[in-house]
Amino acid sequence: MLAPIKLTEHGMDSMNSIATDDGATPRTVDTGAASAIFLLQKLAVIAKFRDVETTAHMFRVGQIAGLLAWHHTRDSLYARLVCRAAPFHDIGKICIPDSILMKPGLLSGAEWEMMKKHPVMGGKLLHCPGSPLLTVAEEIALGHHEKFDGSGYPSGQVADRIPLSARIAAIADYYDALASDRVYRSAWQRERVLASIRSLSGQAFDPQLVEVVFRRHDDIVQVCELTNQRWAQADQGPFKWSDFEPLIAYED
Numbered sequence: 001m002l003a004p005i006k007l008t009e010h011g012m013d014s015m016n017s018i019a020t021d022d023g024a025t026p027r028t029v030d031t032g033a034a035s036a037i038f039l040l041q042k043l044a045v046i047a048k049f050r051d052v053e054t055t056a057h058m059f060r061v062g063q064i065a066g067l068l069a070w071h072h073t074r075d076s077l078y079a080r081l082v083c084r085a086a087p088f089h090d091i092g093k094i095c096i097p098d099s100i101l102m103k104p105g106l107l108s109g110a111e112w113e114m115m116k117k118h119p120v121m122g123g124k125l126l127h128c129p130g131s132p133l134l135t136v137a138e139e140i141a142l143g144h145h146e147k148f149d150g151s152g153y154p155s156g157q158v159a160d161r162i163p164l165s166a167r168i169a170a171i172a173d174y175y176d177a178l179a180s181d182r183v184y185r186s187a188w189q190r191e192r193v194l195a196s197i198r199s200l201s202g203q204a205f206d207p208q209l210v211e212v213v214f215r216r217h218d219d220i221v222q223v224c225e226l227t228n229q230r231w232a233q234a235d236q237g238p239f240k241w242s243d244f245e246p247l248i249a250y251e252d
Ligand SMILES: [Fe+2]
Pocket: 089, 090, 118, 144, 145
């Protein structure tokens, strides 16, 4: 017999509880939030299967973005939404053919144009008016290649016409991409990454967020290490909702 349903504020453990329900664990369900959580967990599995990006990179971007959101806004609820949503910045790439996504060499002009559609595709995948979490995820997927000076894509939006969550995810994604090893190059020293971010302040990145990166760099390094430890230990099972939770508390 199933245990009684327990409503929770955010449905954090709902999917874990249902998946491991042995009759002793209460089933926890938060209507609406649980559906959004379930969708993101499944999209994370698809992203892993399609090899869109490494799982560790996805979650480091989430943790860095959440941290920046917290220190920029002091709104812990918003920062937690950003932390959960930012891992899905590149989810639109699941719609890109393998022949382009996995291509080892340079992309042709037409292939690059196809690749540049991933923000719009990601936005469409996540579009769900009424869900705060999916709305932030949609903003990030759609806007993470926009640039502060309007030279980005897909819309060429400028400054605060780009949603804050997308401006935050853009800088978190750039930081982590350069600070970690890739198949085609080794990780940059963190000082070099910071210098590059500084040089792009006002061009690619929101100058206020650049300042937050510099002010809270020790925290960024710490949260990256915590994320790496977590994923070094993780098994290959399905994603748990706790995987999306902040690893550093958002509190003064
Ligand atoms: Fe992207």
